[in-house]
Amino acid sequence: MQNFDYMTPTRLIFGKGVISKLPEVMRGFGKKILLTYGGGSIKKLGLYDKVKELLKDSEIYELSGIQPNPKYDPSVLDGVKISKEKDIDVILAVGGGSVLDCSKAIAAGAKYDGDPWDLISYKVKAKAALPIVDIITLAATGSEYDSGGVISRTETNDKIGYMDPLLYPAVSFLDPTYTFTVSKKQTAAGCADAMNHIMEQYFCEDSTLLNDGFMEAGLKSLMVNARKCLDNPEDYTARAEMMLDCTYGCNAIYSLGNSQSGWPCHGMEHALSAYYDITHGEGLAIITPRWMKHILSEKTIDRFVKYGVNVFGIDCKHDKFDIANKAIDETYKFFESIGIPMHLKEVGIDESRLGEMAHHVAENEGLENAWAPLNEQDILDIFKASL
Numbered sequence: 128m129q130n131f132d133y134m135t136p137t138r139l140i141f142g143k144g145v146i147s148k149l150p151e152v153m154r155g156f157g158k159k160i161l162l163t164y165g166g167g168s169i170k171k172l173g174l175y176d177k178v179k180e181l182l183k184d185s186e187i188y189e190l191s192g193i194q195p196n197p198k199y200d201p202s203v204l205d206g207v208k209i210s211k212e213k214d215i216d217v218i219l220a221v222g223g224g225s226v227l228d229c230s231k232a233i234a235a236g237a238k239y240d241g242d243p244w245d246l247i248s249y250k251v252k253a254k255a256a257l258p259i260v261d262i263i264t265l266a267a268t269g270s271e272y273d274s275g276g277v278i279s280r281t282e283t284n285d286k287i288g289y290m291d292p293l294l295y296p297a298v299s300f301l302d303p304t305y306t307f308t309v310s311k312k313q314t315a316a317g318c319a320d321a322m323n324h325i326m327e328q329y330f331c332e333d334s335t336l337l338n339d340g341f342m343e344a345g346l347k348s349l350m351v352n353a354r355k356c357l358d359n360p361e362d363y364t365a366r367a368e369m370m371l372d373c374t375y376g377c378n379a380i381y382s383l384g385n386s387q388s389g390w391p392c393h394g395m396e397h398a399l400s401a402y403y404d405i406t407h408g409e410g411l412a413i414i415t416p417r418w419m420k421h422i423l424s425e426k427t428i429d430r431f432v433k434y435g436v437n438v439f440g441i442d443c444k445h446d447k448f449d450i451a452n453k454a455i456d457e458t459y460k461f462f463e464s465i466g467i468p469m470h471l472k473e474v475g476i477d478e479s480r481l482g483e484m485a486h487h488v489a490e491n492e493g494l495e496n497a498w499a500p501l502n503e504q505d506i507l508d509i510f511k512a513s514l
């Protein structure tokens with residue numbers, strides 16, 4: 128087991144109706160609030176009106192229109208501008224991972240005198256950030272319980288995971304009923320994203336029985352509950368369990384003491400969604416089984432056998448490579464069965480820029496140091512196999 132130094136300072140307030148605590152929570156941070164949200168789902172949900180009513184005694188400024196794969200320009204820049212001009216005390220992010228990620232970059236940018244891209248690109252380390260409270264409305268990223276935000280810069284095709292302990296939300300409200308309206312497409316993509324977060328921690332050199340059990344349960348829970356959410360979008364119990372599976376996903380709690388995997392599928396997918404603005408979870412679902420096939424070898428086989436036997440119930444007496452290949456096929460079939468398009472061409476990506484993207488990933492993601500190292504040719508082969 129590896130050494131670790133772990134703290135998640137985020138307060139989680141979970142369950143039906145917990146929003147009633149919002150006024151009390153927000154009072155602790157000050158009067159001037161920057162309310163951030165996306166393209167309007169929170170208005171359809173009635174959540175926008177509810178928040179405004181609960182916080183009628185506060186001074187609220189708004190940043191709306193934050194897009195999926197949130198953009199540095201205009202969203203981060205606009206949010207930083209408002210925060211500085213209005214001397215904002217706290218950000219209240221209401222929406223999916225994109226809204227929250229964008230708010231994290233704004234929180235750091237608001238306390239920095241230079242170009243916020245200096246922080247996101249790790250040229251400068253942030254010294255302070257505004258506190259963030261969020262009401263998460265989509266189960267997927269785990270941004271509500273981690274210190275990262277993923278920001279896209281269109282003109283350079285960059286999509287950077289910006290992490291800093293200053294960016295943990297102070298408080299996250301998790302009410303599963305707010306996810307009842309999430310579309311089938313986004314529910315399935317959220318499931319694939321969260322499953323991949325677990326796999327990125329599971330497929331590594333050094334793990335423990337404890338962590339393996341936790342992660343295998345997480346994967347099984349996601350598969351069972353995502354299906355239930357798709358069949359009945361208002362199944363509270365299924366939405367609730369899926370929400371927690373996702374919340375645990377990215378803050379390392381699933382894998383404390385494990386060695387690093389290098390998060391290869393995320394490294395590759397971030398190029399796809401940077402170049403083509405596709406849905407992150409769909410890109411991951413497409414890449415994951417092709418990556419698995421590509422790295423399957425005598426060195427990696429034992430993790431795949433464990434995955435196949437414990438997650439998919441494949442008979443452990445079979446040949447090791449048969450178990451591994453069946454497990455990979457089951458992974459593919461599961462994603463396909465929940466309605467995810469399983470080929471890059473189906474999400475608008477053809478062969479024309481695969482080489483360019485593979486080069487970008489090889490230059491920027493450090494995947495030569497992953498558990499199963501990937502060079503530019505490996506990445507290109509995985510992209511080609513995903514077409």
Ligand code: NZQ
Pocket residue numbers: 164165166167168169172193194195196197222223224225226228264265266267268269270273275276277305306307308309310313317320377393407408
């Ligand atoms: O914009 P609105 O109108 O709010 O609609 C959104 C958006 O169109 C909609 N939506 C959200 N909640 C809804 C809803 N529709 C109906 N009912 C609701 N309750 O769903 C669409 C997608 O929203 P988005 O926030 O983009 O989805 P998600 O939460 O999957 O976030 C994806 C982003 O997070 C990044 C991804 O790369 C991507 O940019 N990630 C962030 C991570 C992190 N911070 O730790 C880790 C992940 O690996 C991931 O990379």
Ligand code: ZN
Pocket residue numbers: 268320321323324393407
């Ligand atoms: Zn992800």
